Amino acid sequence: MNIVVLGAGAIGGFYGAVLTRQGENVTFIARGKNLEHLQKHDLHIESIWGDFSVPVKAVPADDIPSLDPCDVVILAVKSTALMNVMPQLKELLAENTKILCLLNGIGNEEVLAEEFGAERVIGGSAFVSTIFEKPGLIQHVAEGKIVMGDWTKERSKLVDQLAEVLTKAGVEIEVSDNIRQAKWEKLLWNICFNPITALTQTKVGVALKNQDIYPIMKRIQSEYLAVAKAYNIHFDPEKADWIFEENEDAGNHKTSMLQDFESGKKMELDAIMGYVIKLAHEKDIPVATIETIYHLLRFAENEANKN
Template sequence: MKIGIAGAGAVGGYFGAYLKQAGHDVVFLARGKHLEAMKQSGLTIIENHDERMTIHGVFTEDLSSFLDASLILFCVKSPDTRATAEQIKSLGNDDSIILTLQNGVDNEEILIDIFGEERVLSAATYISSHVEKPGVIKQEGVVKLIIGALHEAGVPTCQQIADVLNEANIDTAMSDSIMESKWKKVLWNATFNPLAALSQATVGEILDDEELRMTAEQVCREVLAVANKNGIPLGEKMLDVTFKKAEFARGHKPSMLQDRLHGKQMEIESLSGYFVKKGRELSVETPATQALYSNLLFIENGQHVVKR
């Protein structure tokens, strides 16, 4: 199978490497120093400190390489979703299946708008990985995908893709309510990602600081309220579940914090702004989330001011 990896960073590069090792024709879309390093020396995956594999393949910034791909893993940052999707759509490949492994619960709406509901699959992605240096991805802990179709017509295809992923040693399960699974995952992200990015604290520091923890718990309650009002039945117990999961990631610097530290654009809209705006739409108050959102927007806009 020809597979395109739209965004061969910490997540896309990891899964693409396993698919390449399994014998698939994989095209990795990347840019900058990461792309140049992969072109020169291949892509190296380091797992659990000492397990290492290096794969060689097609590394490019030319989206036309996706023209005849049967499957595209959509792994770009949320702010790039629409532009990247429209470029892929313009290739005229109307048969490819799009599987989003992105954060948030809003990217599906954009992808459905561009590709149609039957072609889009979604995944709740459980992985702790980062680009250690250009061309090298480091991953620690357990990796798991939960994938599902967004339209009943896509269920058979979803099963086929799940089989492909499992055969490539990627632990993958199917869900008949994938968006509920995604909301459960985004609950953790919306609680810890924006707060970590703003405070520059690790997950453990948020848990141990009384004031930061109170803010995190309030944000979690607000996102839960938005989910339930939006028709996603998440019980109050999900607050405890979310914080118990956080205990296993104490040393982790969430992706938004990593982006801020590296001067990259943060996923502010998908992991914060979406819940503020959806809350307004549904008449759910989100004051703590609003405070994080407005502060992060101010910080990011300031980073892009041209200094004279």
């Protein structure tokens, strides 16, 4: 399978490396120091599945027109960069190319479907904890499962082929016939943990055990579930509470939003919180806790960018 990874950071770099090790034809679209490193050195993965290094093919976006047509684009940029990479995506799409969207939050697949057609979009959620330590080095510290499915709800042969390829590479795959539900389920964890850990500068385990933080996360959960219900997204009560189960992997996890804030990068506030707030307003559902944390983080981000 001919695969292009657009977004060679923590998520894209990890899955792209795993597929490369399996022998798939993978091309990374990269930039800056990361591109320079990958063109000269192996990509090294420090993983709970076992450390490994692989030589990879990495090219700049300017080289996209010279690439062979690809079967799948694994889209793994930050949701904040989605609109910036739309021209690159357009160049990558051959007649039958599909896009596996592994972006955080909800609303991204809708943007892709409107621009390129729903039949090209594979919705996806990566249940994985990875850290982009530096160019050429990615740490894989927890999980690794991908849930994915055709955005049209009509299961395609390519999705099954991609699932088989990823499974052979060692990735746990679930092909969902209701990927929208799966995306909302993934966002439940993200919206409860990402914003509050970024705001309080804490890891997940600290937030779970802290008597000041934990009740706030429960209020976020309650508001989010109310919005989901209004849009016919229903959660099993046990599944809704699994996010608060303590385990060693989760306890040591530093959320992507906290990583972005610490490194001075733009946080995925709109994909994780803003879109939910928008949907809540359309149904007149109060989400005061989510809105408060959203605006506090927006303020903190803007202040940090001034320095």
